[in-house]
Amino acid sequence: MRTFIKFLTLIFLSIHVSAQDHETEILKAVNSVFEGMRNQDSSLVRSVFKSDAILFSIDEKDGKTDAVESSLDDFLKAIGSKHLKVWDERLFYTDVKIEGNFAMVWADYIFYYGSELYHCGVDLFQLVNDKGKWKITQITDTRSKENCGxxxxxxxxxxxxxxxxxxxxxxxxxxxxxxxxxxxxxxxxxxxxxxxxxxxxxxxxxxxxxxxxxxxxxxxxxxxxxxxxxxxxxxxxxxxxxxxxxxxxxxxxxxxxxxxxxxxxxxxxxxxxxxxxxxxxxxxxxxx
The missing domain is CATH 3.10.450.50 (Nuclear Transport Factor 2; Chain: A,)
Structure with a gap:
């Protein structure tokens, strides 16, 4: 009986450690996006995306809400272009959900243009585990200049x-x-x-x-x-x-x-x- 309990305990611990390891790798991929943005390193950002990844921004105007799509290539070009000030996006209240080889990261964020608080909103990342590496397949964000503080x-x-x-x-x-x-x-x-x-x-x-x-x-x-x-x-x-x-x-x-x-x-x-x-x-x- 004791041997069986030890066996179950080892299984539980291995599953728990594995989940923690996955969460660490998922957040590492997400944080690489913002590290690349700050350092104008488009290669770093590209490395954590699937090649067919898509990006959406939720746009609300005149009582209408639209999901405006942009391409990964355009995003990478913008990151690699010269900026007068650093693009600094910071996450708050990060929540990670994992189901098998699929994961989602939901987080509040504030975007700073240099030291200026520029806008804020919510980021939603979707990722898949591709041959042992977590890759971003989609980002959807909202943007607002109100109540960011x-x-x-x-x-x-x-x-x-x-x-x-x-x-x-x-x-x-x-x-x-x-x-x-x-x-x-x-x-x-x-x-x-x-x-x-x-x-x-x-x-x-x-x-x-x-x-x-x-x-x-x-x-x-x-x-x-x-x-x-x-x-x-x-x-x-x-x-x-x-x-x-x-x-x-x-x-x-x-x-x-x-x-x-x-x-x-x-x-x-x-x-x-x-x-x-x-x-x-x-x-x-x-x-x-």
Whole structure:
């Protein structure tokens, strides 16, 4: 049985590593386009395209939307021509999808002409795995000069929003406000410091109800917090150090947006035990 489990584990790990390797190669091909644009290196750009690749730009004028096609050759000529300023296109919120030998990369972008913010939009790349090499078969993009600055500040604003959300969540508990549980998704998981403490939201509420009948349920304050944003704008995760009655605790969690509202999908709270105190703690636990 153990041998079989090890076999399955090896298969899972090999599939996972393979998927990561493919994603790395796909993004390398996509980033080569922008590296070539910055350096006026049309040969580099050509190397990551299929020879019959096509390009489309979505054009919206007078209430009409058209997909304007251009050729790969014209694109390469434009890259290789002399520019007074650098063509610098930068991607944000890159999302990679892979199905066998087909892949798609969706990303927000900002295009700079030298240091001037020129336009922004969305890039959609389609790629195929051709004899072990990922090649671009199509690019479709949108272009706009409106609200481009928001793409730069959006990441900071989302992190600020999530910091406020988490601070309010902890404040709800400090004030015994049951809005605390409304900030957890219905299927959200809360894991406490005790080995028995793993609850789905409503189970957690049943257990914690007696604490919320007091003036304050518990009072945890974040000393620091790191927030990480997914390429999917509806997901984020974080870790934080909390000042609690137990001393410093470390917690981590996952956040998911439901119909525009952030909810806690998973939260785990852990007591932080100094390494030099570990043996003492183990002895106390074993002698309970």
């Amino acid at each position: 928001s793409k730069i500040t959006n990441e900071d604003s989302v992190k600020k929003e999530l910091n406020t959300f988490m601070d309010e969540w902890h404040k709800n508990a400090a004030e015994a406000d049951t809005a605390y549980f409304e900030k957890i998704s219905p299927k959200g998981i809360y894991i406490g410091t005790d080995i028995t403490e793993l609850w789905v939201r409503d189970e957690f509420f049943t257990w914690a109800r007696k604490f919320f009948e007091r003036k304050s349920a518990w009072d945890f304050k974040a000393k620091n917090r790191n927030i990480y944003l997914s390429s999917d704008p509806g997901f984020a995760w974080f870790d934080e150090v909390l000042d609690t009655w137990m001393g410093d605790c470390r917690a981590s969690g996952v956040l998911k947006k439901y119909n525009g509202v952030w909810k806690i999908e998973h939260y785990q709270l852990s007591m932080a035990v100094p390494n030099e105190k570990t043996q003492e703690v183990i002895k106390i636990i074993n002698n309970k």
